[in-house]
Amino acid sequence: MSTDSFHAPARRAGRLRRSDAEIHFEVTGAGPALVFAHGLGGNHLSWWQQVGHFASRFTCVTFAHRGFGPSSAVPGGPDPADFADDLAALVDHLGIDRFHLVAQSMGGWTGVEFGLKYPGRLAGLVLANTTGSIDPALAGEATAARLSTWQAGIGAVLADLAARGILAAGGERMAREQPALHLLYRHIDETRGEVAREAIRARIFAMRTRHPQELARLGCPILFIVGREDVVIAPFAEDAVAAMVPGARVVGIENAGHSAYFEQAAPFNQAIDQFLDAIASAPTGAR
Numbered sequence: 001m002s003t004d005s006f007h008a009p010a011r012r013a014g015r016l017r018r019s020d021a022e023i024h025f026e027v028t029g030a031g032p033a034l035v036f037a038h039g040l041g042g043n044h045l046s047w048w049q050q051v052g053h054f055a056s057r058f059t060c061v062t063f064a065h066r067g068f069g070p071s072s073a074v075p076g077g078p079d080p081a082d083f084a085d086d087l088a089a090l091v092d093h094l095g096i097d098r099f100h101l102v103a104q105s106m107g108g109w110t111g112v113e114f115g116l117k118y119p120g121r122l123a124g125l126v127l128a129n130t131t132g133s134i135d136p137a138l139a140g141e142a143t144a145a146r147l148s149t150w151q152a153g154i155g156a157v158l159a160d161l162a163a164r165g166i167l168a169a170g171g172e173r174m175a176r177e178q179p180a181l182h183l184l185y186r187h188i189d190e191t192r193g194e195v196a197r198e199a200i201r202a203r204i205f206a207m208r209t210r211h212p213q214e215l216a217r218l219g220c221p222i223l224f225i226v227g228r229e230d231v232v233i234a235p236f237a238e239d240a241v242a243a244m245v246p247g248a249r250v251v252g253i254e255n256a257g258h259s260a261y262f263e264q265a266a267p268f269n270q271a272i273d274q275f276l277d278a279i280a281s282a283p284t285g286a287r
Contacts (some may be wrong), residue, residue, distance in 0.1 A: 009055040015071075016086075016093050022072040023086055025063040025094075029055030032123075033099035034276075035091065036062045037083075037107030039130075039259070040200060041169040041189045043068045049265035050102065054272075061099075063090060065110070067200075069193035077196030080106070080204045084113035091121070100124040100276060104261055105169070105233065108132030109204050115218040116210075122220040124279050126272055129226060129233050129258050133207045134215060136237035143240040150234045157231050168232055171257025178263065185262055212244040222248040223275045225268060227256035249275070 009029040016023040026044055028051050036047040044062035051060045064071040066086055067078030087110055091099060100123050103111035108130030115122045137144040161168050166175045167186060175182040215222060222245060224238035235252075242248040251271040256264040 021066040024070040034058040037103040039105030077199040083110040102126040104128045139240035212241040227260035232258040
């Protein structure tokens with residue numbers, strides 16, 4: 001038996017009471033704060049591979065958006081316009097002033113809106129397979145035309161995946177090459193409870209009106225991570241948006257779909273490691 005005095009990172013869970021909802025959260029590890037905002041097909045559990053990787057060096061905060069179990073249900077589905085204020089209330093509750101945020105898909109709306117509404121709070125923002133409330137069609141006529149063509153054809157792809165029992169957010173490659181991981185993804189998806197998925201999707205896309213150049217107002221480094229086989233969000237959209245934001249970077253992950261953080265956790269985590277290391281080593285005035 002090993003005599004090493006290893007201790008697992010400290011972990012605690014709680015619920016934040018808001019006036020009209022309760023937000024479930026978990027805090028794991030110690031160090032600078034690293035917060036994770038999940039997508040439409042997940043909750044706080046989605047980030048197990050990231051928390052396991054980063055909790056030895058960071059205080060990892062995961063939470064379930066309002067309306068997503070185990071946070072309280074919202075009749076008719078939550079209003080995504082409330083997500084940014086929920087995040088602000090959560091980090092304030094935890095005594096966190098400035099933090100890094102990793103936002104996946106729907107979580108990108110939370111991240112962008114939080115950063116614009118609460119300037120100076122974000123030390124760094126990772127947008128994973130999302131542009132959030134930024135409309136990539138505003139990145140130029142060529143991008144708008146490409147998006148139109150992509151959107152016209154993607155419906156048939158999504159219908160085919162659904163007919164074959166494959167979660168689009170997981171993707172065909174995950175289902176075929178990592179069936180256990182795809183099954184776990186489905187289980188996590190089901191722990192969210194009854195969520196009005198299409199209603200929420202319509203609401204977040206109605207919010208997608210901001211110009212890419214608005215991201216410069218966040219005043220923090222921005223990294224886009226893109227699963228190049230994404231069939232949910234056009235995988236070229238992040239490249240077009242990043243090109244209009246000074247200093248923004250894009251890391252593409254091959255052989256990954258919409259949920260690169262889940263399907264290809266090692267390169268996803270490595271990209272964030274390098275991003276955070278670069279921020280930490282930058283001169284104070286450049287952070």
